[in-house]
Amino acid sequence: MDSTLTPRELVDRTVARIEPLDAESSAAAAAAMDGKVKPLGSLGLLEHLASRLAGIQRTTAPHVDHPAIVVCAADHGIATSGVSAYPQEVTGLMLQGFAAGTAAVGVLAQQSGARLLVADLGVVAPPPVLPGQNEVLDLRVRAGTGNTLEEDAMTRAQAEQAVAHGIGLAQRLADEGTDLVGLGEMGIGNTTTASAITAALLGRDPARVTGPGTGVSGEALAAKVRTVDAVLRRHGDADDPWEVLAGIGGLEVAALTGVVLGCAARRVPVLLDGFITTAAALVASRLAPASVDAMVAGHLSPEPGHAVQLEELGLEPVLRLGMRLGEGSGAALAVPVLRSAVALLAQMGSFADLGLADSTPTA
Ligand SMILES: Cc1cc2ncn([C@H]3O[C@H](COP(=O)(O)O)[C@@H](O)[C@H]3O)c2cc1C
Numbered sequence: 610m611d612s613t614l615t616p617r618e619l620v621d622r623t624v625a626r627i628e629p630l631d632a633e634s635s636a637a638a639a640a641a642m643d644g645k646v647k648p649l650g651s652l653g654l655l656e657h658l659a660s661r662l663a664g665i666q667r668t669t670a671p672h673v674d675h676p677a678i679v680v681c682a683a684d685h686g687i688a689t690s691g692v693s694a695y696p697q698e699v700t701g702l703m704l705q706g707f708a709a710g711t712a713a714v715g716v717l718a719q720q721s722g723a724r725l726l727v728a729d730l731g732v733v734a735p736p737p738v739l740p741g742q743n744e745v746l747d748l749r750v751r752a753g754t755g756n757t758l759e760e761d762a763m764t765r766a767q768a769e770q771a772v773a774h775g776i777g778l779a780q781r782l783a784d785e786g787t788d789l790v791g792l793g794e795m796g797i798g799n800t801t802t803a804s805a806i807t808a809a810l811l812g813r814d815p816a817r818v819t820g821p822g823t824g825v826s827g828e829a830l831a832a833k834v835r836t837v838d839a840v841l842r843r844h845g846d847a848d849d850p851w852e853v854l855a856g857i858g859g860l861e862v863a864a865l866t867g868v869v870l871g872c873a874a875r876r877v878p879v880l881l882d883g884f885i886t887t888a889a890a891l892v893a894s895r896l897a898p899a900s901v902d903a904m905v906a907g908h909l910s911p912e913p914g915h916a917v918q919l920e921e922l923g924l925e926p927v928l929r930l931g932m933r934l935g936e937g938s939g940a941a942l943a944v945p946v947l948r949s950a951v952a953l954l955a956q957m958g959s960f961a962d963l964g965l966a967d968s969t970p971t972a
């Protein structure tokens with residue numbers, strides 16, 4: 610990162626570098642897939658994924674050789690207003706689990722052969738760093754956001770700093786040769802924040818995009834919907850993504866927005882996880898519409914707002930496993946599917962190899 614730039618200048622330069630999908634590479638990969646020894650279209654979404662990765666990476670030989678999962682963590686002032694089934698301290702405890710490699714995403718990232726990076730953007734009670742554990746990057750902007758029922762989540766400058774941190778992380782990963790970045794998050798209360806962001810940006814009724822999160826139901830869920838409604842009335846300037854980030858939060862959402870922008874600018878495909886990372890993707894899409902071209906949806910969460918978000922972004926989820934965990938778990942699980950898609954494109958034989966001129970069905 611050019612350290613002489615202000616955070617806002619870094620964001621603006623990054624946004625200016627984002628280009629749409631390379632239609633030529635994408636079409637060439639799609640044509641190559643059509644020529645493989647199989648009935649046309651029979652590999653379903655894998656065919657689309659191979660050509661999409663080709664278009665993002667601007668090559669007819671897309672690759673998933675060095676995938677990484679980036680988990681951004683931070684606390685939310687709104688968590689103290691009874692919107693989660695779990696207390697705020699869990700965020701810091703889970704950071705410990707990420708460092709130790711014992712959290713779900715640690716297991717799944719290992720299964721998928723993906724490197725795991727964890728960044729603390731502002732956990733209220735961060736755990737001590739223990740020797741021999743995975744590094745937790747210190748990108749702290751402030752110790753948790755303000756309670757958005759009463760105040761802004763953060764200042765505009767803090768939102769810009771958090772987004773810039775995410776861009777810096779993406780640049781570092783791209784410099785290190787990372788060729789796929791999965792997004793993950795941790796922050797008790799952040800489904801409430803994600804619901805408010807989604808309702809604000811898409812102009813939706815809070816009841817349509819607010820769900821159980823970690824497991825609130827009945828009257829507690831009704832109260833969560835009312836909370837999202839109240840947060841929106843205070844901060845919901847849907848026209849301005851910066852207003853949404855600073856007013857509603859959160860710090861990890863802002864950083865993930867930056868990771869999306871930074872990856873899109875470097876042509877690194879971004880694998881979305883669940884409802885919260887997709888809220889960050891929505892903010893990124895408002896700052897840089899072409900950034901959507903760099904996105905792939907890892908999975909579909911049952912959180913009701915997630916399908917609404919994906920429809921808005923025009924993305925088809927790779928997996929539907931009923932997972933509602935977050936952390937990057939769905940993104941980590943989708944990595945092998947993407948790896949398989951590019952392997953099929955690279956390694957499958959074609960009808961031409963068999964001496965057959967074309968793959969068009971006869972009937
Ligand atoms: C032990 C534990 C591990 C988690 N890992 C991810 N989340 C998920 O739950 C939180 C969002 O749900 P809500 O808005 O209802 O608080 C986020 O931290 C999210 O990543 C977890 C939650 C818990 C309790």
Ligand SMILES: O=C(O)c1cccnc1
Binds near residue numbers: 823882915933934936
């Ligand atoms: O959709 C998600 O990613 C999700 C749902 C509930 C809790 N945490 C994350």
